[in-house]
Each structure stands twice: as structure tokens, then as C-alpha cells.
Amino acid sequence: MDEAKAAGKKPSDLPELAIDLFKDMDNGIALSPDEIKGRNTWMIWTAGNQAFWNHIAQHSFGTIDLLKILDSRKRSERFNYYGLMNEPGFKQASKPDAFGLWLDVPSEPEAAGVDPAIYGRSSGIVGLRLFPNPEFTPEAAKRWDAERYYGDRSYYYDPKLIRPYRVGMSCAFCHVSFHPLHPPADPAAPTWKNLSTNIGAQYFWVGRIFGYDLENDDFIKHLLNSAEPGALDTSFIASDNINNPRTMNAIYNVAARLETGHEEQLTGGALDFPGNTAKMKVPHILKDGADSIGVLGALARVYLNIGEFHQEWLTHFSPMVGFKPQTPIEVKVMQANSTYWLAGQERVGNLAKFFVKAALPTSLADAPGGQDFLPKDAGVVARGKVVFADNCASCHSSKQPPKEMTRGTPEYQAWMRTEVAKPDFLQNNYLSNEARIPVTVVRTNACAALATNAVRGHIWDNFSSETYKTLPSVGDIDVINPVTREPWKFQAPAGGPGYYRVPSLVSVWASAPFLHNNALGIYTNDPSTAGRMKAFDDAAEKLLWPQKRENRIYRTSGVTFFKLNEVFLPDLLKPLADDDGYLRIGPIPAGTPINLLANLDVTVDLKDPKHVGRLLKLLTKIKFDLARIKLGGLSETESTALLKELVPDLLKLSNCPDFVADRGHEFGAELPDADKRALIEFMKLM
Secondary structure: OOHHHHOOOOHHHOOOOOOOOOOOOHHHOOOOHHHHHHHHHHHHOOOOOHHHHHHHHHHOOOOOOHHHHOOHHHHHHHHHHHOOOEOOOEEOOOOOOOOOOOOOEEOOOOOOOOOHHHHOEEOOEOOEEEEEOOOOOHHHHHHOOHHHHHHOHHHHOOOOOOOOEEEEEOOHHHHOEEOOOOOOOOOOOOOHHHEEOOOOOOOOOHHHHOOOOOOOOEHHHHHHOOOOOOEEOOOOOOOOOOOOOEEOOOOOOHHHHHHOOEEEEOOHHHHHOOOOOOEEEEOOOOOOOOOOOOHHHHHHHHHHHOOOOHHHHHHHOOOOOOOOOOOOOOHHHHHHHOHHHHHHHHHHHHHHHHHHHHOOOOOHHHOOOHHHHOOOOHHHHHHHHHHHHHHOOOOOOOOOOOOOOOOOOHHHHHHHHHHHHOOOOOOOOOOOOOOEEEHHHHOOOOOOOOOOOOOOOOOOHHHOOHHHHOOOOOOEEEEEOOOOOOEEEEEOOOOOOOEEEOOOOOOHHHOOOEOOOOOEOOOOOOOOHHHHHHHHHHHHHHHHOHHHOOOOEOEOOOOEEEEEEHHHOOOOOHHHOOOOOEEEEEEEOOOOEHHHHHOEOOOOOOOOHHHHHHHHHHHHHHHHHHHHHHHHOOOHHHHHHHHHHHHHHHHHOEOOOOOEOOOOOOOOOOOOHHHHHHHHHHHOOO
């Protein structure tokens, strides 16, 4: 049972909140009481996951501790370093609190009526909520030493350390960022007017947030830092051993999106959701189209993925490491044993209502200084519309001709040209057809498309449709050897992986860098209109002129190790630690492609002895070769040569041997330059 169920609570004991706490957000849009409840759920409801993040702080081997991120002495640096949103109405503390912790303090009275037992209290960072830790007993308080917590690893790494607070996470943590129409004068000191609930955390540095204490010679730091700002691997906790950072979805034109859904067949646990039927028209939510059982199911899954009912969730996989095979978490089990799940199930309807009302496009014309960047030549825009109709609209428009009109025919092209030319073409247009496209067609980096958490028998089995689970293989994916650059082919599995849903282009001027992983275009760290347009212009150039891309492969920038502090070692292994208290596995040579190791299929499934045998053989070889590097004092050139010998075996056991991050989506690359320029001008109007 979760904690609420164990305490005898019912969903009615966890009511929604109708106070309009954030009325200046989202361009000041007026909301109904139900829509206000929906926004409050998004902003401050943690669904009990404060217990999960407390567990992770104790059991993530010194990687994740959200209480550390709240250090008020870093408030002025939070945006630039972490990419996080400082909560309006708070300021840096002038002294530590009663427990010796540096936590932001209110600069103005906090709103009345927010029950801290349900919602916690504001932490000073949007999306993180503070709760008292029920395990912080008088006995635990005697052991608590704030000075050592901030400065002594042997103390704060201790899995038995009880912190005074738990930190809970709401959806806002990964989805609230600066409103394109109301950029802040100072990104470190925004007002609520400067913030949007739906644009996605565009500046979020996952490696700095979830690897707060890692050193430069730690391979895990390099792994986390392979995520571009604004992107994170949503399967990092429930690991599928594929490093696949994805942008945190912007949410726009929800009503049009719902109209653009695709028919899916539902079976098994997906039918345990209230209102679900065996055949439904639904949108595809995740980048790979795996969330395919309806918006309510997709929203409910998000809360599980950030720690709701972790008492059950963590029994179905090995967190972060992923050695044991996954099993499905079942809807009926959550309905029976989790009060937080039942309360959330009642909330998602109002959450959907809120987004239908508030998730509106943001026009460049309405942004401060936006007029300076708008197209000046109506003829160029008209040409851009034609280019879009001929080359983009079949995928990037929710307004489509009747089904009997075949794509690619002159009749289809004529219809689309007429439609795109209409003054209201962009109104209530999701600018995506929501279809799943084989990665072999779009040719972007395949790793997010190859995610396996939603395939049959895995953790999100109940949250994907039978249609998804029976998708055919997309065939051979063209990849390269990351060391020799030689091309080869990788056979994609069947049963769901291998596809991307078409992303929306709504407000695309405000969302650069591009692609599902934010790998295409420069990162400016500048939420002003000029900063957004600098990023947009660079990304658009590289999108349509692929020769300008970096062909980026994420590599270690120095010699690294898999490091484990002696605090986490069993007594038998403690003597193997170095003088500084770390057991090191390595060295891993500088320049090693990160995903060569991160995507290794290390699942130990005794039902598949052949795979286990191959894995053990490879790990033994890796161990031997790394020992040769260390004991032999091999040079960087010699180490790289040794690594090169390992590459073929590593690729054979890779879940995703695709390494180039900014490749693919070269549609339009052969157009005349004038047409490309015209298309870019039209994109500014979206």
C-alpha cells in the first residue's frame, strides 16, 4: 500500500484546490473553478512522491538529492546553472533554518488555504514542494548535522541518514518555463506573469540537477551531461538501458490535438481505466507514440514515472541500473492499493480541461520586439506557404483532406495548397497529424524511438495499446561505427519500438533548438525574444542545410571511471577502495562514445541464458582490457586502440547502436535556397 492508504485515507481526504494561486500565469487567462483546480494539480500536487524522492536521496549512490538543489545560497545562480525557475514571492535566506538548512524564505505573504499536509509548502523552486519527514524522530534529530550534510560525503552519502524534510515534485518542475510573450527582465527573479505552465522546461540542465555531486572523472556525470538543456531521459529511473534524452513536451492546441487522434485497439490492463473501451481514438503522447490509451491514462502515467506509489512501482524493475527484467505495474493493483492513484485519477479530468482552455499558441507578433523579426515581404510568405503545403503539411498539419484523397497525388497537393493559403489555416491547427513515422523514414537518432518500457510485459505495458504492441519492425536502421565511422545496419525489433510521432510546430519560433533531443541548433540560455530567435534561426538553417550540422557524437571529455564511494560498498569490498574512498572501475579512455557503454543491454534474464552468457563474456573482456590500460599505463592513443577492439562486441549487445545526435529529418534539403528561406519566414508565423 502507499502511505495514504496505509494511513486509512480516502481520495476525499485529498481534495482538489480551487483557489486561483497562479492567476497571472499563462498570459493571465481567466479560468473556471474546474480549470483552476486542474492548474493547481499541475503546479503543486506531488501525489505522495515526496516519499520516493526521499528514498532516492538515500539510495542513488550519491547521485540525486533534491534537498541539496534547494540551497538558498545559490538562488541567484539557479537559472544559469540548473536552468530552474525561481519561485516568485521568495528570496534568498539570510540565515539557516531551525535545522541548519539554507532554504528560500517568503518575500511576501503566502496564499492562505493550501493544506501543507496534502501539498507541502513552497520550496522557492517552482515544482518542488517541502514536506516534514515523518521519519525524522527525536533520535534521528540527534544524528542530524547540517554542516556535515553540506560538506561531508561520508555523512550525507549514508543511506541511513534521515533528513528533516522530504522534497516532492509536481509536474511543474519539468514543464514550467518562461512565457514567450512575457520574458523576464531578470531570469533569476521572474514574476508569475513571466511563467507558462505548458511550454516545457526549456533550460533544464538534467546533469547538474540529478548529478549534483559527481566529479569530472565519473562516467555517470558524462552520461547525464549528454542530455542537452531542456531534455532528459524519461526512462532514467525505470531504466531500459537506452540513453535517450527527450525534450519535455510543450503542450499546445489540446482541443485540435484530441480531434487528431488515431484509432487504437486496447486490451488487458489498459481497459481498467474508467471510460476506456476496446477501440478508441486517442492522441499519441510520448515521442515514440507509446502512450496510446488516451489523455487521462497518459497523464496518470506521468505521476507514476515521477514517484507516485513507489512502494509498488520499484518492485517491477531495478532503479537506474536495470539489471533485472521489468514486469508491468498493473492499473487494477494501483486502484486497489493506492489512495494517491485514486485521487489522481479523479484529478486528471480537470487537468485536461485546464490545458484545453489555457494551452494556446504564442505568436511572435505579440512578443516584445517580435515585430522586428517578422517577415517583411508578403510575397515571400506566400511562397513559404506553398513550400509548406508541398513538403511539410502532410505530416505537420491536423487539417487534412478527406481520407479518400491519397497523399502525394496532384489532387491532394492542390487541396493542401488551398488550405494552407487560407487566413485561418493556423487557427486550431495542432500542426501535426499525430501519426507514428518509422525512424527509417525520418532518420533522426533512433534511441528514443527504440525505448522499450511500453512493450508487452514491461513496466508501462498497461499504458500502451495493443496496436502499439503489435507494430511491425521498421527494418534496418542505418547507423555508423562511432570509432571507425564505417556505416552498417541495425535490425530494429518488432512489437512497438522504431517509430516517432510527428511533433507539433505550434509556436516553433519559441522552441529551438530542434529535434526530439534538442540537439539541432545552438543553445542561447536567453529567454528574450532576441535570444529565442537567435536559437530559431540557427536551428532552422541546420534543419534545411544539413551540411551545416555538427554530426555530434557525445563522448567522454577525459579519462573516466565507474565510481562508487566506500559508503555504498559492502564490507568485503571496502579494502578495494582507493585512498580517497572510491572504488573505481576503469579507466575508460577519453573520447569514448558515451552510448557505447550506456546502451549496453545488461539485463540478466535467466530465461535467456544465451544473452547472459554473451554479457558475462563481454564484461569479463571489458574488465581485462581496462585493467591492461590501468596496470600497463597505456597512453591515450594506446587506450583508444584497445577500445577499438572492444567496439564490435559492444555493438552486438547494444540496445541502440545509433550515436549521431543531430542527424536526420532532411526533408526539404534539396529545395532551392529561396524556397528554404521562404519556408523559414512562414515558420515564424506559426
